[in-house]
Amino acid sequence: MKVLHFCHSFWPYYGGTGEIVGNLVLSLRKKGIEGEVVCFRKSIDGKVYESGKIKGIKVKRLNLFNLHKVYPIAPGAVKEFFRKDIDIIHIHTTGFLADAALLLKPFHRKKVVVSTHGGIFHTKEPIILKKIYWTFSSLTFKFCDKVVAVSKNDFDIFKKKTNKIVTIENPISLEFKKIPKxxxxxxxCMGRISRNKRVPLLGEVFDLVGKKVFVAGNAEGENKKELEKHKSLDLxxxxxNPKRMSLYKNSEYYVSAASFEGFGLGLVEAMMASCIPIVQPNNAFKTLLTKKEGFFVDYSKTKKAADEIKKIISMSEKKKNELRKECFNKAKTFLWKNKVNDFIKVYDEVLK
Structure with a gap:
């Protein structure tokens, strides 16, 4: 079996969907399933990368232009759909790549699997754009052999388009053998600084708390000067990877004011590192986290949120250790070795 994976960005940019795709290909390889990656030349970090091999994975990079910033188009993808040496096309995004693969399915005749990753629906794009895309994709998704929802929230959205849907929550590659000191x-907090992350709001709250927050991620659509106003934010x-591991290992708490998450990969990685979560109660986080592992705080109520955080961080070491253990055990269920067979099952089903 050979699977051709499509995504927007890929290694050497680390993080996001590209990270998941890379680890999926490597995990499938251990099970005897071949895979290659097709992505855009221009990555999320703004850098341009060339085609080649990374960690033994063949990567083809395509030129693109934006019909709209949420709908990048890469005409070169069409040629890849018609390759004779692949059995399955796995699209790790919604938008042009998924729509083109599905609309052309009667011609290329490959099985098509689409992973959701939130799609346009986790952005703050105008409602009219979301309605237009919702209507259009409701037509294209009828041709999909299987939709993989990466969260319960995505499942609830995309089940209205198709009944050929399954939930496989995003696995993590970061692993600690024991709870770090x-x-x-x-x-x-971890992840690219997009509008839905509400990092300025996080700064407002922690300015009141009087503690520093290490913010790991590239700014996207945010005014850096606005972020630098907040003395609590260390950008x-x-x-x-080495610094990322160290940051998770040393940090006592993981915080996020995100109004929406497609899944919440940073939160799960933080739980693997036994960071105690103090996060916004958005739908994705409420699916991943319970009161046994951490805390929900409404960051939009800045003064109240700051007071709650001050109270949380004054808890006893015994309570902290209990929470760390719960986080660690919960996160272990998301490791690739415990999830890769779920993807193989999907591939086997669509090839029947």
Whole structure:
């Protein structure tokens, strides 16, 4: 079996969907399933990368232009759909790549699997754009052999388009063998700084708390000067693997004011590192987290949120250790070795 994976960005940019795709290909390889990746030359970090091999994975990079910033188009993808050496096309995004693969399915005759990753529906794009895309994709998704929802929230959205849908929550590659020691009252958040993350709001709250937050991720659509107004925010920019591991290992708490998440990969990675979550109660986080593992705080109520956080961080070491253990055990269920067979089952089903 050979699977051709499509996504927007891929390694050497680490994080997001590209990280998931790379680890899926490597995990499938251990099970005897071949895979290659097709992505855009221009990555999320703004850098342009060339085709080649990364970690033994063949990567084809395509030129693109934006019909709209949420609908990048890469005409070169069409040629890849018609390759004779592949059995399955797996699209790890909604938008042009999924729509083109599905509309052309009667011609290329490949099985098509689409992973949701939130799609346009986790952005703050105008409602009219979402309605237009909802109507259009309701037609294209009828041709899909299987939709993989990465969260319960995505499942609830996309089940209205098709009954050929299954939930496989995003696995994580970051693994700790034991609970690491923490630096007291250290806070972090992880992920690209997009509007739905509400990092300025996080800054407002932690200015009142009087503690620093290490913010790992590239700014996207945010005014950097606005973020720099908040003395509590330590903007690290893009953080590669060694520094990322160290940040998770040392941080006592993981914080997020995100109004929406497609899944919440950063939260699960933080739980694997036994960081105690203090996060916004959005739908994705409420699916991943219970009161046994962490805390929900409404960051939009800045003064109340700050007071709640001050109270949380004053808890006893015994309580902290209980929460860390619960986080660690919950996150282990998301490791790739415990999830890869779910993807193989999907592939086997569509090839029947």
């Amino acid at each position: 923490k630096k007291k009252n250290t806070f972090m 690290l920019g893009f953080v590669g």
